[in-house]
Amino acid sequence: MNFKALTTVVSALSLFLVSSSSEAASTLVAVASNFTKPMTEIAEAFEKSTGHSANLSFGASGKFVAQLENGGPFEVFLSADEKSPKKLAQDGFAVADSQFTYAVGKLVLWSAMPNYVDTQGQILTKGGFKHIALADPKLAPYGAAAVELMQNLSVYDTLQPLFVQGENIAQTQQFISTGNAELGFLALSQVIENGKLANGSGWIVPATKHKPILQDAILLKTGVENPAASALLKFLKSPEALAIIKKYGYDLTEK
Amino acid sequence: MLNAADIDALWLTVQVASIATVLLLLLGTPLAWWLVRSPSRWKGICNALVALPLVLPPSVLGFYLLILMGPKGVVGHITTELGLGTLPFTFTGLVIASVLYSLPFVVQPLQAAFAAIGERPLEAAATLRASPLDTFFSVVVPLARHGFLTATILGFAHTVGEFGVVLMVGGNIPNKTRVVSVQIYNHVEALEYEQAHWLAGGLLLFSFTILLFMYGVLKTQSVAQPFK
Numbered sequence: 413m414n415f416k417a418l419t420t421v422v423s424a425l426s427l428f429l430v431s432s433s434s435e436a437a438s439t440l441v442a443v444a445s446n447f448t449k450p451m452t453e454i455a456e457a458f459e460k461s462t463g464h465s466a467n468l469s470f471g472a473s474g475k476f477v478a479q480l481e482n483g484g485p486f487e488v489f490l491s492a493d494e495k496s497p498k499k500l501a502q503d504g505f506a507v508a509d510s511q512f513t514y515a516v517g518k519l520v521l522w523s524a525m526p527n528y529v530d531t532q533g534q535i536l537t538k539g540g541f542k543h544i545a546l547a548d549p550k551l552a553p554y555g556a557a558a559v560e561l562m563q564n565l566s567v568y569d570t571l572q573p574l575f576v577q578g579e580n581i582a583q584t585q586q587f588i589s590t591g592n593a594e595l596g597f598l599a600l601s602q603v604i605e606n607g608k609l610a611n612g613s614g615w616i617v618p619a620t621k622h623k624p625i626l627q628d629a630i631l632l633k634t635g636v637e638n639p640a641a642s643a644l645l646k647f648l649k650s651p652e653a654l655a656i657i658k659k660y661g662y663d664l665t666e667k
Numbered sequence: 668m669l670n671a672a673d674i675d676a677l678w679l680t681v682q683v684a685s686i687a688t689v690l691l692l693l694l695g696t697p698l699a700w701w702l703v704r705s706p707s708r709w710k711g712i713c714n715a716l717v718a719l720p721l722v723l724p725p726s727v728l729g730f731y732l733l734i735l736m737g738p739k740g741v742v743g744h745i746t747t748e749l750g751l752g753t754l755p756f757t758f759t760g761l762v763i764a765s766v767l768y769s770l771p772f773v774v775q776p777l778q779a780a781f782a783a784i785g786e787r788p789l790e791a792a793a794t795l796r797a798s799p800l801d802t803f804f805s806v807v808v809p810l811a812r813h814g815f816l817t818a819t820i821l822g823f824a825h826t827v828g829e830f831g832v833v834l835m836v837g838g839n840i841p842n843k844t845r846v847v848s849v850q851i852y853n854h855v856e857a858l859e860y861e862q863a864h865w866l867a868g869g870l871l872l873f874s875f876t877i878l879l880f881m882y883g884v885l886k887t888q889s890v891a892q893p894f895k
Contacts, residue, residue, distance in 0.1 A: 474856040481858075543756055548839060551856050576756045576838030579852070587838060591738040592755040 436463040437640035442476040444492035445582040446599035450660040464640035472580035474551040487635025493553040497630035510631035516663035517625030522614040523595035533615035545587040545596025558597035560622040600661035676850035684826040687765040691773040691822045699777035725831025756838035772821040780814020
């Protein structure tokens with residue numbers, strides 16, 4: 413390529429970048445681990461439909477709150493609970509009236525082994541395993557829901573000595589999928605594929621057995637000026653996004 | 668102030684670090700000696716293996732340990748055959764992970780100390796008909812005492828400071844695998860900053876003091892050279 417051609421390409425490219433950046437923006441999003449798969453898919457759809465892009469960072473909701481209260485750069489927060497966004501708004505880090513429930517989580521008792529967990533979850537009373545994994549109930553809503561379930565089934569005291577706790581729900585899955593824990597509690601979204609369990613065996617815990625896991629999103633103060641941030645929150649309520657959320661086994665709030 | 672769970676975590680950390688340090692010295696001493704004295708061509712590979720935990724992220728070490736020690740892993744198979752069960756989420760598993768993780772911090776100071784002794788004291792001992800074992804304990808160990816001191820302190824302190832590996836193979840079980848670094852992390856994540864400060868500040872002070880002691884002692888003693 414000669415020099416002239418190169419400059420043409422470079423100037424054309426820079427023109428393109430300049431013109432596109434004036435319309436399309438990018439936003440930094442903190443996403444609860446359990447929402448990793450659907451959010452990756454939603455971000456792609458978001459980019460296609462709006463031209464904006466979303467950079468996703470996954471982790472435990474509690475950790476994000478700590479980071480955000482200490483100058484974390486995220487502009488949108490998709491929490492695994494409704495408490496964390498509320499706290500951020502109260503502490504002045506988020507816009508209170510932007511908070512809404514984007515998904516209702518479903519808890520699953522899952523094992524990497526086929527035919528290990530029965531579809532009624534009776535294994536919890538039968539026992540026969542050495543470890544049962546859950547996300548730290550103090551930090552993770554799915555962990556807290558699992559504890560509530562076990563208390564309702566009156567098996568908490570017998571199972572508690574067998575607990576192994578992941579720092580977040582993704583790490584909990586590692587414990588189970590490597591076989592180190594025979595079974596454990598996860599978010600349904602982590603193990604579902606095309607409407608059914610991708611592998612292993614599981615019991616989808618009926619929503620009546622614990623308080624609903626309301627997962628709320630909120631706009632952070634850092635994202636108020638960014639059109640991509642508010643566009644993403646709006647997109648989360650679009651039929652396209654809702655279909656993806658539903659596909660991963662979440663319930664939707666009744667409107 | 669510290670609550671009961673914090674104290675449990677501290678006590679557990681002391682136990683893990685103490686046991687790991689003893690094992691590290693037992694394992695690291697012959698290994699370091701071999702690495703210094705042996706003409707073997709495997710030395711390069713062994714040196715590289717020992718130094719790996721220095722450069723590998725704990726997530727890599729933790730990930731492989733979780734798989735290796737798990738029911739589908741080679742180590743997991745062996746321990747299950749031996750009737751020990753699988754090692755992740757156990758105190759033993761944590762000690763083994765710590766030994767691997769802190770190995771270079773013990774072997775390398777010992778290697779340096781052994782190498783610094785040189786041939787002459789060993790030849791002198793041999794002419795006096797000392798057996799190799801006798802030479803090792805009566806000549807090498809006293810001469811390499813700074814190396815042993817450094818190795819002990821670094822091995823212990825580094826095990827206390829271990830976090831990523833424990834997070835991955837520990838499972839956060841009170842009195843079994845919930846060490847102080849994990850406890851601090853939990854406090855921070857739960858926004859219990861006051862609790863976190865007590866433990867984190869304490870650990871900072873401990874680490875600084877132990878290092879200060881090490882460098883202080885070594886500075887005053889390393890001047891003394893017995894063969895001059």
